[in-house]
Amino acid sequence: xxxxxxxxRHLVRRRGQEARLRCSPMKGHSHVYWYRQxxxxxxxxxxxxxxENIIDESGMPxxxxxxxxxxxxxxxxxxxxxxxxxxxxYFCASSPLLIRDGDQETQYxxxxxxxxxx
Amino acid sequence: xxxxEQDPGPFNVPEGATVAFNCTYSNSASQSFFWYRxxxxxxxxxxxxxxxxxxxxxxxxxxLNRASxxxxxxxxxxxxxxxxxxxxxxxxxxxxxxxxTFGRGTSLIVHP
Numbered sequence: 001x002x003x004x005x006x007x008x009r010h011l012v013r014r015r016g017q018e019a020r021l022r023c024s025p026m027k028g029h030s031h032v033y034w035y036r037q038x039x040x041x042x043x044x045x046x047x048x049x050x051x052e053n054i055i056d057e058s059g060m061p062x063x064x065x066x067x068x069x070x071x072x073x074x075x076x077x078x079x080x081x082x083x084x085x086x087x088x089x090y091f092c093a094s095s096p097l098l099i100r101d102g103d104q105e106t107q108y109x110x111x112x113x114x115x116x117x118x
Numbered sequence: 119x120x121x122x123e124q125d126p127g128p129f130n131v132p133e134g135a136t137v138a139f140n141c142t143y144s145n146s147a148s149q150s151f152f153w154y155r156x157x158x159x160x161x162x163x164x165x166x167x168x169x170x171x172x173x174x175x176x177x178x179x180x181x182l183n184r185a186s187x188x189x190x191x192x193x194x195x196x197x198x199x200x201x202x203x204x205x206x207x208x209x210x211x212x213x214x215x216x217x218x219t220f221g222r223g224t225s226l227i228v229h230p
Contacts, residue, residue, distance in 0.1 A: 035220075042122075042205065042222035043162065056217060091161055106152075107218065109161035 002027065004094050004110035005074075012116045013082045021077040021113045025094030031055075032075040033093045033107060034067055043091065049075055082117045089114050121145060122208050124221035131228055135196045139224045141206030142188045151182055152207040153191050156223065162205055165191075196228045 005024040013019050025032050030051050035043040045059040049069040060067065064082075069075040079086055093107035124141045131137050143151075151168035166173065168180040168189050179192040189208075193200055206221035 033218075043220040045217055045219070048217065058217070089159075106164050106167070109163065111161050 004029075004092060004108050006090075006092050006110035006113050008113060009111060010114050010116070012118065014118050015083055016081050019079040019082050019086070019115055019117075021079075021090050021092075021115070022074040023077070023092030023094075023110055024074040025092075026096075026108055029094035029096045029108070031095045032069050033095075034075070034077050035091045035093065037089045037091060037112075039088075046077070079115075082115075084117045087115055087117045121219045122206055122221040124204075124206050124224045126222060126224060128225035128227050131196055131226070133196055133198060133228055133230055135228075136192065136194045137196060137226065138190055138192045139204055139206075139226075140188050140190050141208075141221055141224075142186075143206075143208040143219075144187070145208070145210055146184075146187060148187075148208045148210050150209040150218075151180075151189050152209075152218075153178075153180055153189075154205040154207055154220075156203045156205055158203075162220075165204070193226075196226075198228050198230065201226055201228045 004026055007022050032049045034046040037043045047060050047067045048056040051069055052071050064080045066078045089112045091112045092110045095107050122143050129137055153165040154162040155165045156162045166175050166180050168182045170182050172181045177194045181190045203223040203225050205223045207218045209218040
């Protein structure tokens, strides 16, 4: 059973370009989370998606960032007009269920995409 | 006050030592608690969930103190391979959404 897959593992973009990060959850998992980790910082929640549905996007910057999880294919985190401050590691995690009150459901993380904006 | 706070360390200990980390959280309604381990430039990996009654997994023991709003991780007989950053994770579930909040991590260095 393959784990969570992310690609590309490393992405270099110039300021103003677009970055597209992909995440394929573990087999049987229908929920995906995206996190951003800046150097020497903790993971910051960005968005929580189910197939074709955004459950919580309270951590997403208001502009330039968007995420989707289509019925078919991987989840995509899209960053438009990248700036140097977007340079970070972006991690995706998946879980099998919509986590409800009191559940101790585990998230499984992908290896991350390291974005460098020049 | 930050939602989840950890001492960043580093904790520098010799092999065989016992080391403990604490993590405090600000929201008393928090419901789920975890410790993750993250190696340098790698993804976080679940170390253990933390239950109200406390739980143990080999050399690792996790405790939850709801009254004081902290969780702890105790590592006995430290190994060189335990060197990593340990992330405290606290989540608040409700309204169909479960959003984990990560601490910044505590760095552990185990030396020979």
